[in-house]
Amino acid sequence: MLDILNQHRTIRQYADKHISPELINTLLKAAAQASNTGNMQAYSVVVTTDAGIKRQLAPAHFNQPMITDAPAALTFCADFNRFTKWCEQRNAEPGYNNFQSFMAAAIDALIFAQTFAVAAESQGLGICYLGTTTYNAGEIIDILNLPKLVVPVTTITVGYPEFTPELTDRLPIEAVVHHETYRDYIPEKIDELYTEKESSEFYKNFVTENNKETLAQVFTDIRYSRKNNEFFSEKFLAVLKEQGFLN
Amino acid sequence: MLDILNQHRTIRQYADKHISPELINTLLKAAAQASNTGNMQAYSVVVTTDAGIKRQLAPAHFNQPMITDAPAALTFCADFNRFTKWCEQRNAEPGYNNFQSFMAAAIDALIFAQTFAVAAESQGLGICYLGTTTYNAGEIIDILNLPKLVVPVTTITVGYPEFTPELTDRLPIEAVVHHETYRDYIPEKIDELYTEKESSEFYKNFVTENNKETLAQVFTDIRYSRKNNEFFSEKFLAVLKEQGFLN
DSSP, rough: OOOHHHHHOOOOSOSSSOOOHHHHHHHHHHHHTTTOOOOOOOEEEEEEOOOOOOOOHGGTTTTTTTHHSEEEEEEEEEEEEEHHHHHHHHTOOOOOSSSHHHHHHHHHHHHHHHHHHHHHHHTEEEEEGGGHHHHHHHHHHHHHTTOOOOOOOOEEEEOOBSSSOOOHHHHHHGGEEEEESSOOOOHHHHHHHHHHHHHHHHHHHHHHHHHHHHHHHHHIIIOOHHHHHHHHHHHHHHHHTTTTTTO | OOHOOOOOOOOOSSSSSSOOOHHHHHHHHHHHHHHOOGGOOOEEEEEEHHHHHHHHHGGGGGGHHHHHSSEEEEEEEEEEEHHHHHHOOOOOOOOOOOHHHHHHHHHHHHHHHHHHHHHHHHHHOOOEEEEGGGGSSSHHHHHHTEEEEEEEEOOOOEESSOOOOOOOOOOOOTTTTSSSSSSOOOOOHHHHHHHHHHHHHHHHHHHHHHSSSSSHIIIIISSSSSHHHHHHHHHHHHHHTTTOOOO
């Protein structure tokens, strides 16, 4: 089992092979057994396999090819719509149109999503997370007909891998683990933790190809720039308000 | 592997048995191989085993006994502090003090957390998520010395189970799965989806013990009330602002 987790790689190219609806259902059932807030299960997933709807979703994911190439795209949503409707039908007054409820529902949706991912990988499938979901949540809401109190938080494309790519590097584990309390990073420690990554041929080429001086500049100037982050922050906050989670 | 996921139960009572630091490290390494945003690994975990610090954390978790009884409590944090410091040391201008970056980091932290949970369970350990983390994030920040751009999003207590409790019920899987697009719930469907839960002896007793008419009222009036949700919404938004994620 640890082997499966240690062998995780993102799969962006898929074999031309169908996934049976029964298998997806089995994986989702295993995922639904995972922890959630107060057993309210404040999440939903939309399983999209229809080529036409995947094509509609593609621009919201900046036309990353995985969305149309994978046999299935799963949009995981924070969902207090179902629970709220149940309360209203049971003479109870729901109070879930607020930010804390969104956070609880988003946590539930992400635990559900990652358990699905692990379940899928254990059965020989490969997955790719699409971080674009929170950039263009409003567009996804329109395409998938998501009602109020439902907000997409991540998307996973899934299929049989076309091939097995190399494992992706990670920082030394000590970079992300603190013992007892948080010990902030002194400059020498930052240098030490990023040395291996920065000295790899792969990342050196990546910096050169992007015409930058440092690897960090590829992130700040190109991949995750302040301008984009601020633009998509406003956009996502507006979606939370529109969907009723910021009253 | 699916068996492990299907057998998940929350463990709230732990045997008096130590977990070796090496095992925790092995589990965290497997978890760090999971997907994250742009390989920035915008998360950290604080592993607390010291009895004194666990006691300090307890009130922030409303004195749920797991926090002091479990051999280890892991606080998973959205963390753009480390990445920002790296950028600053590499002549790059970071722009991660905004809500979209918080969301990306929170997603990373939760994927990391749940992969740790699955890894732990595969090795015979039991876990419990503490949803109180987003209620009292400010208090946790003070106790664990979390700097700006670090916000705790969930806590997992972990240890060897004292015994194996019953599996917890879940809604029928069709309650949380939508095909192609979202199909909103008509009242008859809500009734159907919640019938099994509402007719169980366990929940009938739960309603009676809480002096309520319906199970939904136990949630809306006692466990997750509007008043509390709104109070903790304001509190968590203030923490995001204080930690620098809402500029």
